[in-house]
Amino acid sequence: MHDMTGKDSAGGGLRERKKRATRAALAEAAVRLAAEHGADHVTVEAISAAAGVSVRTFFNYFDSRDDAFVVVDADVGVRVRRALLDAPADLTPLEALREALAAELAEAERQYELWSLHAEVLRAAPHLLVRSLGAQMADEAGLAEVIAERITPGARESGTTQSPGGEGRAIALYPRLLAAVAGTAVRVSVQHWCDRQDEDVPFADVFREVFALLAAGLPAPAR
Amino acid sequence: MHDMTGKDSAGGGLRERKKRATRAALAEAAVRLAAEHGADHVTVEAISAAAGVSVRTFFNYFDSRDDAFVVVDADVGVRVRRALLDAPADLTPLEALREALAAELAEAERQYELWSLHAEVLRAAPHLLVRSLGAQMADEAGLAEVIAERITPGARESGTTQSPGGEGRAIALYPRLLAAVAGTAVRVSVQHWCDRQDEDVPFADVFREVFALLAAGLPAPAR
DNA sequence: GGTGATTTTGCAGAGCGTGCATTTTTGCAT
DNA sequence: ATGCAAAAATGCACGCTCTGCAAAATCACC
Structure with a gap:
């Protein structure tokens, strides 16, 4: 009944799946590190290293460092x-x-x-x-x-055009x-x-x- | 001996009044500059200059740059x-x-x-x-x-001690x-x-x- | 005017966030 | 398989944000 190609958890291409995995890995690493060391003692570098990507890639997924702690599930x-x-x-x-x-x-x-x-x-x-x-x-x-x-x-x-x-x-x-x-x-x-x-x-x-x-x-x- | 210097608008000492004025000047400068040039094209340096204080002083009043746009009235x-x-x-x-x-x-x-x-x-x-x-x-x-x-x-x-x-x-x-x-x-x-x-x-x-x-x-x- | 407390300031340094060019990976057609 | 084009990851440079720290300026009070 459900379309398998939507934005839901069962994505289609390998590309989409990998992006989703990377994003999830970054978010999870951020939360786990923050729970251990305190949120503001966790650098982007540490998060990226824990997720196995570069610092620059982190910013390809999140607009700011804090977003990694905040965003749970996009859809x-x-x-x-x-x-x-x-x-x-x-x-x-x-x-x-x-x-x-x-x-x-x-x-x-x-x-x-x-x-x-x-x-x-x-x-x-x-x-x-x-x-x-x-x-x-x-x-x-x-x-x-x-x-x-x-x-x-x-x-x-x-817009503004509307019954009065x-x-x-x-x-x-x-x-x-x-x-x-x-x-x-x-x-x-x-x-x-x-x-x-x-x-x-x-x-x-x-x-x-x-x-x-x-x-x-x-x-x-x-x- | 009576402290007239509550946190209300009519502060007593020159010191408190000046702090209040500086804070207001920074906030107003921030809003006016943001209205003209767009919020994220306004640097802390520009805000501080418009308010006539140093950059470091700005951070004595606001925890972050964005707070200057956000905080309206503290009390x-x-x-x-x-x-x-x-x-x-x-x-x-x-x-x-x-x-x-x-x-x-x-x-x-x-x-x-x-x-x-x-x-x-x-x-x-x-x-x-x-x-x-x-x-x-x-x-x-x-x-x-x-x-x-x-x-x-x-x-x-x-706390937790309470009628059941x-x-x-x-x-x-x-x-x-x-x-x-x-x-x-x-x-x-x-x-x-x-x-x-x-x-x-x-x-x-x-x-x-x-x-x-x-x-x-x-x-x-x-x- | 002197004195202590408060505030301002400059400076150094770490971290954040972005643009750009380059390299690697992926999807697809041949 | 192999080549090709799109997408993603990476490294690097640069400017901005924010924090301690110590010195200088200012204020309140005597």
């Missing part, structure tokens, strides 16, 4: 968008988004070891945490478009807000879950509680 | 927190937060010219926009603490989520308002619509 956004479009039509936008993200996060939880190291590195380096949040937000615009498409199928708005009614503004604000809030929800869930790692609450529970709070309009909790 | 977080604590007790947490932020944003709208340049610079440099959002979120932890304090006054939780009931977890998750969502709300409001600058909708209208959507639980908009 996670693509998968979420596709899942959102394929979601049952009777779900509310918030519900559909919740399900799409929950599926993706369950997938990410599988590579627990590397993901945990990642969290550890970001916790020790607030500077990088900030960048990580920014990366998470990079896909936000694309996500907002898909949400808008889901709400009003086919009615793609083009207040409705256009409303449906343009809503998808952006929903996309942004969803990203925030993921982040808060992860943070909260990491802080309470000793109690072993499943991540999915935290995640669903966050969405329940959002769906309820963030009411004041019972005293 | 805006302090004012929001104080406003939140002083808010009427009959407001819901979300309402209290909305009012505190609205007041602060109305204040910021006063220095429109510099703020507008700022927005222009960030629009042209997505790299910096990311940092700006991160900076906005830096206060999030502090904000969450104040929200928790407002909800359950005096009941400061200390599920209540503790709920009131720890909620403030974080609320603080994070509030930051997101501000960001989305600003972005949306900037995109529709030609229609002159007041910023306050966008802002209140965002909070209305949040309070309603982000329902699917009417078709």
Whole structure:
């Protein structure tokens, strides 16, 4: 059912596969070195050496040294968008988004070891945490478009030319807000879950509680 | 003996005033130069020269070159927190937060010219926009603490030692989520308002619509 | 004016990031 | 297989960013 030639994990040519492997090797080396020696004591030279490539090649894959610590998976956004479009039509936008993200996060939880190291590195380096949040937000615009498409199928708005009614503004604000809030929800869930790692609450529970709070309009909790 | 030299705008000593002036001069020079020549064609040397200080002094005020474009006002977080604590007790947490932020944003709208340049610079440099959002979120932890304090006054939780009931977890998750969502709300409001600058909708209208959507639980908009 | 604390500054050095030309690897057709 | 063109990796040079450190300038207070 799936096309094998897409940008998904099973790439076609040897070239694409090798590029993917090199990128993954660099990212993993960066995270492991940072977890051991501290993020800002890890030079590009060390990362490149650990991955078996030259320093110059590192910069062919990442725009900056910090990006190696931040970027986890480039096409996670693509998968979420596709899942959102394929979601049952009777779900509310918030519900559909919740399900799409929950599926993706369950997938990410599988590579627990590397993901945990990642969290550890970001916790020790607030500077990088900030960048990580920014990366998470990079896909936000694309996500907002898909949400808008889901709400009003086919009615793609083009630039400023638009019906003068207040409705256009409303449906343009809503998808952006929903996309942004969803990203925030993921982040808060992860943070909260990491802080309470000793109690072993499943991540999915935290995640669903966050969405329940959002769906309820963030009411004041019972005293 | 009384230290009039708080961190508020009316500092006492000549020293503090001069530091504040230097910092402001550097930030303003950075923004103006970036608006003219593009953010990444502005060197620290140029910024320092425009502000009349040495390059080394620049780094005494900002941790990185990009921070000069990003940091607007250091103690805006302090004012929001104080406003939140002083808010009427009959407001819901979300309402209290909305009012505190609205007041602060109305204040910021006063220095429109510099703020507008700022927005222009960030629009042209997505790299910096990311940092700006991160900076906005830096206060999030502090904000969450104040929200928790407002909800359950005096009941400061200390570490992991805590009543085993599920209540503790709920009131720890909620403030974080609320603080994070509030930051997101501000960001989305600003972005949306900037995109529709030609229609002159007041910023306050966008802002209140965002909070209305949040309070309603982000329902699917009417078709 | 003298004194101590704070700030500014210059300097040296390590690391980051980019452009360019060269070499190596890969995909494909012969 | 072998040659060829596209893509990727590499080395090198260069400018910019950022950090200690110590000396000089400035400020607050007596």
